[in-house]
Amino acid sequence: MRKRLALIGPSDSVEIMQESVKRFFPDAAFKAYVRERTEDVHEVLEQSQSECDGLLFSGIGVQEAARSKGVLTKPYTQIERGAYSLIRAFSEIHRRGLSFDRISVDVVNQQVISEVIREFGIPFGQVYSMPFTTEHTEQEFLEWHRELLESGKVDLAISGFGSVYQQLVELGHPVFRMLPSSLQVRDTVEHLLGTIAARGLRSAGIAIQIIRLCRNEEHSINQYDRMKDEGRFFLELLDYVRAIQGSIFTIGKREYAIFSTRGVIESPVHLGLFSTLLNWGRKNNIKVCSGIGIGSTAFEAEKSAQMALSHSRERPHGGVFLVHDDQIRGPLGEEEELRYRTRIGDNTLLRIAREIGITPSYVDRIRAIMDKTGKNTFDSGDLAACLGIGERSARRVLKKFLDSGHATLVGKENSYNVGRPKNLVQINI
Template identity: 30%
Template sequence: MEKLRMAIVGPSDSVSLAYAVALERNDILSPQVIVYQDASQVPELMQARCPEFDMWLFSGIVPYHYALSVSTHKPLFYLPHTGSSLYRALLEITYIKNLKLHRISFDTYSQVEVEETFKDISLPLPTIYVKPFSDVASAKEFANHHYELWQAGKIDIAVTCFLATYEKLKELGVPVFRVWTTRSNIRTTLDLAINSCLAQRFKGTQLAIQEIAIDEYDNIVLASSSYNVKRMEMCLYKILIDYAEMLKGSLISRGDGQYTLYSTRGILEDSTNELTIIPILEEISCQVKAAVSGGIGFGVTAYDAEQNAFRALGMAQQKGKGLWMAVTDDREVIGPLSSAVHLKYSVQADAASCKRVADQLNLSVTTVNRLLAVIDKLDKDTFGAEELAAYLTITARSARRILTILLDNGLTEFAGEEMIAKGRPRKLYKIKVQLLLAHFT
């Protein structure tokens, strides 16, 4: 079997350890190291070298979050700094450097994680200051957090997960220790990455069948001349031939305005942006004088894929005209894929534009992209801080900060208040979507 090509991305010291452990799996892995000076370089590195690899492994959560801003179907993973990694740092402090654990600051971890680590190893809990990771945090912010505590005389030791933070604090004279992921954590993550990539490779070779039909074909035949019907069918057939060529598939006309297109799942998902758009819908709408519906089916066998395709077509036609649905091999239903939301808000901005907007708003590239994705997916532009926090998986405080930044830049406006059962009404903000998107042009 062809080996899986893995990119291991991070600062030099972190990736060298991950690379050494990855070589233990050289029976199936072909790892390659990509070193950066700053995590913000990740999107540029990925866009330049994405075709070279089957999957990407990042040294921590910061480069991983930068990677999320890149449009790719390749699996992404990162090495977590779990409790065992923290044990290692505490061991270095107490038994190697012989320092006392009186007052310490931590980043990335939550308060609960730090407290439980001390309980697990039966150490008395010192005075601790914790700054958890969030999308809007950076290595510079973490360095400032630790340094301000040290200058104020509140801590004796800082513990960080970031190389840039570690180097800055050392330069400032702060006693600092770095959390490293353990070999055990690396092996666990590698197993997960290998299994996920193999599963994706298997799914990519699955058969994909599309059942395509002209809606209300019988009524069209009764209302039009046979010549006009033939012209309509020929027009659609030409579009579908080009579509089949794009998918490296084969097309069969079943008669009475019905067609079947055979291809593979991997190529289809690449061509439809992971089943979010159908590239020929606009062309059909402009050139074919009839609504055309489609059903996509996946399956291990041709029979399963065909049955799922007919199920998807039936559901599309039940919902309306000119819609497309998909049914996966595990009967998951996706769609309608012709949703106007995708046409209205699907923005694939290049990395430079994303970074420019993020820098202008003092937000991370990941936050900007995820905000657009939320607007895209939900087809709404009005949020409260708590609601936005839930969708972005960040704290309500961080969500309020994002909304305040957008408000200060004229990209949101107050949209009233939301009455809740208890407590004060929550403020609602309307995001000026078109104005926000204009920043990318």
């Protein structure tokens, strides 16, 4: 199947991108989405991502402007403005016989400018640079060039921004444009197509996410306030579902199911968006529990999602877990995230679990904590925090380890608070 690329940026850059894609990738389809100003690029994000398999931005400014105002769920990359583009601009200046004595250059960093100047072999005078950063707007880059030109500090400007270049031309200033080269486009598109193909392999499979809201009734003033908060959460949830291109269904009281694909729901973008929902719920005393299941069929994915949800509901503050085959991860995006197994085939772990009197999966979960933290000695508070359970439950778990001989009492931790010192237990598995 032909992959369709979205070519996004100002018209002059997009024209070069189109010509290069036609020449080097005759089997690739593409569609141009032209926006002359970087601040307008977000306007095409939803359409381009619904119509194309990957997004190619004409430069870092265009890409970052899109990311700052929208959500990128498809593979994307940008054509770097580096040595290639700068050398092309220098060549044009040299061809016209203009002076290199005093110039201003934006986007590229000083190290690249210095290396190109050294390799180019032309004696330069004063070179002012303003590397790209998301802290500066396109208008600020324009004003920087304009001030240097109108104050007589520089004789000409070089810009990687299409609109900055155009406005300086309209003001009558000598300015040159840094454009992508066809070789840059070729190399960047090759990388993007590889990313799309890899993601396509990973995306094979159905993903179902179940979300359950649990209100802490101690903080609930009345039923009206509870319904209002849950309504606000649902509106936030709809934005999230739209961003990950999923479908949502109500499956019970305060419980929702989202259908999507593995590639989208496992992406860092998904995780970041859902973390925002989790934090909103915690601030409003709503416990958000979520489980993600991945499978080759909807039945398999839903079964895994329910299993993941059960792990989330064990935690005092909820969170999101993911189950795929016999692997479980969670709470995703949080400091205590672990990866362990839901089904154990290891005879040693099975024997240990039987001797201790807890499930093999729980043993593997504790083993994962030990691997991640690099420690094997815990008090009940430490273990409770790592497992997301109450301290009383953690004491019972440690006692089972001690009684079965799979842990050793190595000391007591003195506490400045009122109460008995906590046992320090060394787990041996």
